[in-house]
Amino acid sequence: MLRTRPTDENSEDTVKLMGSGIKEKRVCRVYLRFTNPEYEELKLEVKKLKIKLSEYARRMVLGRPVITRIDAESIAELRRQGGLLKHYFNETGGQNSYLTEVILKDIQAIVRRLQDDLWRKKQN
Numbered sequence: 001m002l003r004t005r006p007t008d009e010n011s012e013d014t015v016k017l018m019g020s021g022i023k024e025k026r027v028c029r030v031y032l033r034f035t036n037p038e039y040e041e042l043k044l045e046v047k048k049l050k051i052k053l054s055e056y057a058r059r060m061v062l063g064r065p066v067i068t069r070i071d072a073e074s075i076a077e078l079r080r081q082g083g084l085l086k087h088y089f090n091e092t093g094g095q096n097s098y099l100t101e102v103i104l105k106d107i108q109a110i111v112r113r114l115q116d117d118l119w120r121k122k123q124n
Contacts, residue, residue, distance in 0.1 A: 032057070075114050082107045 034042065046053045049068040059066045082104055089100045 030057075030061075071114060071117075075111055078107050078111050078114075082111075 042053065042056075046056045049056065049066065051066070051068060056066060058064075085100060085104055085107070089097065094100075
């Protein structure tokens with residue numbers, strides 16, 4: 001059974017529209033019913049992904065990729081490490097340039113692999 005209705009106008013759940021600085025309130029609710037085993041499976045999945053159940057459901061229904069906080073944090077951390085390595089290279093005047101280049105290429109390859117995995121998740 002699927003029902004929808006507008007929520008209270010004072011709802012705090014807002015979303016920033018992509019490509020703009022405009023925030024829009026989420027004003028419609030969707031009610032879903034699950035069997036107990038289905039709901040337990042759903043709770044385990046969102047716990048594993050470390051995202052909110054509503055965000056998981058929203059992404060699944062709209063066909064968007066489910067990007068876990070862990071994936072996003074990993075990519076952000078690797079990019080930060082790459083930036084620090086580049087800063088080190090610039091500050092030392094290029095000392096250990098071969099080693100710096102090898103490490104930087106490894107970081108870039110890992111980020112690319114993570115992004116490819118996320119893209120594949122989006123396609124499935």
